[in-house]
Amino acid sequence: MIECGHGCNHCSDQLCLHKVPIFNALDESDLEKIASIIIHREYKKGETIIMEGEKSESVVIMHEGSSKAYKYTPEGREQILYVFSEGDFFGETNLLRNQLATFSVEALQPVKTCMIMKSQFQSLIQQYPIMGIKIIEDLGDRMVRLENALQSMGVRNVDARISGLLLDFANKYGSNDKKGTVVHLPLSREGMANYLGIARETVSRKLGQLENDGIIQTLNNKSILIKDDESLKVIAGELY
Amino acid sequence: MIECGHGCNHCSDQLCLHKVPIFNALDESDLEKIASIIIHREYKKGETIIMEGEKSESVVIMHEGSSKAYKYTPEGREQILYVFSEGDFFGETNLLRNQLATFSVEALQPVKTCMIMKSQFQSLIQQYPIMGIKIIEDLGDRMVRLENALQSMGVRNVDARISGLLLDFANKYGSNDKKGTVVHLPLSREGMANYLGIARETVSRKLGQLENDGIIQTLNNKSILIKDDESLKVIAGELY
């Protein structure tokens, strides 16, 4: 068991809570209370954590691993909305009304989650109004990201979007190296395509182009090396 | 002055508050307190209500008229994120941190707004935790709409997106008629194009096509008649 550094007897719970920014405002004794109402779950790669249309009665916190949130069209086309990783959470929308999940979430790797029932989450907020504000903050951040994503889809060309995605992944899943940044991609080519709203063949071609231009190098299907960060930012429209 | 039906002396304020669902949970005496901290503003068509990048220190409630929220790329391409109308509000994201506005808002018609300073909004939430939950609900709804919009951009073809937009507008701004639904468009062709992330010429062409097919009829630049609701829904992918 991993040492949590608090000498408590709820280490695994505490670890989970400490990873989530919305609980930062609370002190240890409050956290211990919350820890006791947490339910732990594990999922294998490819397993479904929640399913669009199902009743969603809990808030789920990512404790380990990463997952994708997506929707299907009736014709079977998948649109990925988010890639969640450690510390992210979902299910907090529609906290009062027990509505149906608006997207599905699937484990991209082995995943551990912590769950809190919505009913209990609500009383937490009544008890600690500051947590309500924290959640509003967090939702606000998510909205801003979503708004940016929408703008991206609307006005940026495909090259810019792919480059931007690589840079995002580099921030979240990259490690520096003397040759550049090694990025472990959480999504397959098809996943990236479904995230960007383009065909998977187009992803292949565009990545191939970036490789020809010496900007990136594919190490294997799951990782690439960013050799020329600057150029990538220029293509992404983040630098001039 | 319009009669508000409460025999109070803050009618115009009360009207404003009564239009906003998040205040539904409060009783009259609470509402009166809130009414006293509201600031009223009016804008002409084309005026900017908030500007992306400016400090955003208040929550703005639409009281009359409609407005568009949009972002510009450095190259000057506009992406419209929302069309706000009566009862909608914005600026509630980033309630704690006084961050910069992430989008601009411009009046599409003469607009009246009610503003509450963020600092005061925060203490409202501390005082009425239920309001925090209401806002979380509202943000959740907005997120769902945004997620749907993102999916739309990603996987639906242009015909489906235009048809879907017309149906949305019909819901919000349409009135039934024996010949069909007359829709008063809040956006120009260019506006619709910037909302859907396509060229304005494409909007013209697609609307022309719908007219040729007898599904709609353009009455003038600002209003259309939906003659065949069913077909429109089929094209939008909402019906089979």
Added chain:
DNA sequence: CGGACCATTGATAATTGTCAAAATTCGTGG
């Protein structure tokens, strides 16, 4: 009535999607 603004139409070019086939990678079990 005139002028500014907005919308439509046409021709063409650029981009991306689609389908099919080949190549590569990955995981498993021997």
Added chain:
DNA sequence: CCACGAATTTTGACAATTATCAATGGTCCG
């Protein structure tokens, strides 16, 4: 550790769609 089969990715050829540019036509308002 290697080899095999399945899954994924890449590549090529072609078709479809939409953007762009330019010119024309229409509408609204003073």
